[in-house]
Amino acid sequence: MAYVAVKGGEQAIGNAHAWLDEARRGDAALPAVSVRQIEEQLSLAVDRVMAEGACHDRSLAALAIKQARGDLIEAAFLLRAYRTTLPRFGASLPLDTGAMRVRRRVSATYKDLPGGQVLGPTFDYTHRLLEFALAADEGEPPVPAPEVPADGATAPRVTGLLAQEGLMADEPPSDAEPGDLTREPLEIPADRPLRLQALARGDEGFLLGLGYSTQRGYGNAHPFVGELRMGEVAVEIAPPELGFAVEIGDILVTECQMVNQFAGSRHEPPQFTRGYGLVFGQGERKAMAMALVDRALRSAELGEETGAPAQDAEFVLYHCDNVEATGFVEHLKLPHYVDFQSELEKLRSLRAAVAAGAEREAAE
Amino acid sequence: MDMGEIIGTTAEDVVARRRWMGVLARASGAEIAARLREAAPLPPHTRLRGPEIGLVMARGRQGGDGAPFNLGEITVTRCTVGLGSAAVGHAYVAGRDARKAELAAVLDAALQDRALRPGLLDAVIEPLATAQAERAARTARKAAATRVDFSTLAVMR
Structure with a gap:
């Protein structure tokens, strides 16, 4: 805007x-x-x-x-x-992140899991000391990263492992056409697909702060990173003129499955539920924050206590978009001469009225 | 130019076509052009649509396996060409490379011709597929090198 x-x-x-x-x-x-x-x-x-x-x-x-x-x-x-200058050709088939060619895949809930813990190109475990060698204008390129034979297997989802035991709430299978907030204005209440779309494009800093707030007690979260994975997935579309799906390329995405306790309800036994994060590129912090906020926004439908900022869909969804937010905040610096003139006149007349009242009181 | 028999829509034909379209989508325009220099010249084609740039809305699934949601858009270039009287080639490729989309569409049309197909598979598709598989394998080997081997740690109970 x-x-x-x-x-x-x-x-x-x-x-x-x-x-x-x-x-x-x-x-x-x-x-x-x-x-x-x-x-x-x-x-x-x-x-x-x-x-x-x-x-x-x-x-x-x-x-x-x-x-x-x-x-x-x-x-x-x-x-x-x-x-906004481009036509929309259609929508992809839902990405199959289970078939991701993982560059990184870690779980904080299982040490030994099929597919293993794959660290990938991560800042984790670096010492966060400035590397002054990088300040040289023309450094030598780094030595190529080591390679060892790969088994070629895809890593099964951690949520799937829990679901096999019946300990993880299932995602109901669905191929329902999701709402699209780039086509229809976002309205509250928003269903989970719409919320996830808003969060996926939301500001990383805003979502990070909200996610952090759920950990500090604003919302009753007890999250574990069930799985964090980053790698390439194929994008497929099924154009009507072809009558079958084709791959249009691979993209790098980051996915976070946040596992949370759920006390159960009259209809459901105590089990784990998930908060979900998915973002373009390598964006681990964003994917984790998104998963925390996604889970917080599910508190009402799960019959949990609500009231924390991160659980308030209207607050979160209407303020997480940094392009909209910057438009409205930054418009304040544009000319408001006429608005301000009326404010000035109102203030002067209020002050005049107060002064006149004081004079009357003094005279009495 | 005489055209050979055009492939149909049997499951086998679709599998073959899906494969070469996916290989072409993953290759760069320069890579496709370089491979084409090694192949017999392609018959002349007519542009039926595009190449034009647009967007495809990429979707994910909530929780990874639940209901679909809109993740964000991807730039895509599409092109449709006619080759001879029967074959129509399509291309949908991520990115904004118009030349690549057109080459991919021409190749899709030519590859549907049973007479042209073996030569083009050998000269263009297989070398591109091999290079892509090697790139993916190298990435997988780098990832495998960062896999934590807990057997090197003391047993914890």
Whole structure:
């Protein structure tokens, strides 16, 4: 959402944008950073912009990051604006994350599980000490990562292992057409597919704070990371002119299955329930935060106590979109001269009335 | 140009076609063009639609296996071409590479021709598939190298 209400000042705006171009380029004596370099070397920024821009296209996201001078919310905004110029060809078949070719897959609930704990390219276990070797302009490329023979098996879902024992609430099988908040305005109450769409494109920082709040007591969460997996999945569509499904490519996604206690109800025995997170790219923090908030938003349907901020669907869903939020917050800096003039007049008349009353009192 | 028999819609035909369309979708435009230089020249084609860029809404399932939800869109380029009088080739490929989509559509049409197919499978599809399988295998081997081997730790009870 953009607020543009400006007349006059064209010269100033033109000059401001010229300065923006110069500031974006920085010191012209240094080589310009290429979109390909951003795509390859700032790949997690690219992933975040694709997730929050809700549009998977690595090179476009990298271009948006360059144009936005590294402002990732501005970059997501650019991507959202671009997507409105394109026609929608259709929807994919639901991604089969069970068939993911995992680069990383860890479980905090089972040490030994089929498929094993696969760490992948993670920041975990790094010492968080600055590596000054990276400050060198032309470092040697790192030695290729070690390889060992792979067994080629796909890793079964941890939630499936629990479901076999009847300890995990089933997801009812469904192929219902999900609502789409890019087509219809989001209305409360929103069903879980709509909530997941909003969370998947929601701001990582906002969801992280909300997820954190559920752990600290604002919402009664006792979560375990049943499984976190990141890797490539095939995207398939079934165009009517073909009459069968075809793969259009592979994308990298991150999925989090958060396992939570559930005390049971009159209809259901005590069991585990899941909070679910799925995001474009390698976005582990976002996937985990999304899973925590997804579970918190299910509290009402599970008959649990509600009232914490993360359990309030209206609060969460209407405020998690950073492009909408930035539009409304930032519009405050645009001209409000007329609004403010009326505020001024109201305030002056109130003060005049108070002053007149005080004079009357003094005279009596 | 004489065209051979065009494949139909038997289950076997669909499996074969799905495979080459998936291989072409995963290859870059430059890779496809490089392989085509090794193949016999393709018959002339007519563009019937596109290449045009659009979006496909990628869906997930809640909990990984429940009801579908909309995850976010993916840029996709599609193209439809006619080859000779009978074969129509389609391409839907992720990304915005118009040339790649057109080459993929032409190849889809040509590969449906039983006379042209063996040569194109050998020269284009199989080498691309081999390269893709090797890339995937290398990634899998790197992942396997980061698999925790608890047998190296002391037994905990």
